[in-house]
Amino acid sequence: MAASIEVNNEYGYVVLVLVAYAVLNFWMSFQVGKARRKYKVFYPTMYAVESENKDAKLFNCVQRGHQNSLEMMPLFFVVLLLGGLQHPVVAAGLGALYTVARFFYFTGYATGVPANRTKIGRLIIPAGGGLIICTALFGINLIVREML
Secondary structure, eight states: OOOOOOOOTTHHHHHHHHHHHHHHHHHHHHHHHHHHHHHTOOTTOSSOOTTTOTTHHHHHHHHHHHHHHHHHHHHHHHHHHHHHHHOHHHHHHHHHHHHHHHHHHHHHHTTTOGGGGGTTGGGHHHHHHHHHHHHHHHHHHHHHHHHO
16 A cells, blocks of 8 residues: 655654755865865875875865765765655754764865864764654654554
8 A cells, every 4th residue: 555645844854854954965075176286186096196196185084074975975965865755854963963063074174183073073863863763753653654
């Protein structure tokens, strides 16, 4: 039997959080571009080599901060959008926390001291975990409704 899903008006908050993260991602990519020029690491080189570039670690920290964000973006988008179908306000709040924490993760990493990424950036973990729980509850709710 097919389940129908009604999208609540509050789901708009979820969509706006997704847009905010997309803006953050564009901003991070521009920071990597600026770092490429500043530290003279040109395309197609993904990471600088310390034996060839004295600023390799500084560039690599900027690049890695953005790369990690890109690696986690598909999971974030899926759990935000699916979990938000049943729990839009909670998912939007967790997604906003995740987005803000991701900003601090990136800016901390970009200092050239990788440990700085976790000062506020560590909030990515509970925010992401909360979104996974929202999505799991949505899935369970669909199954339970089917059984009734």
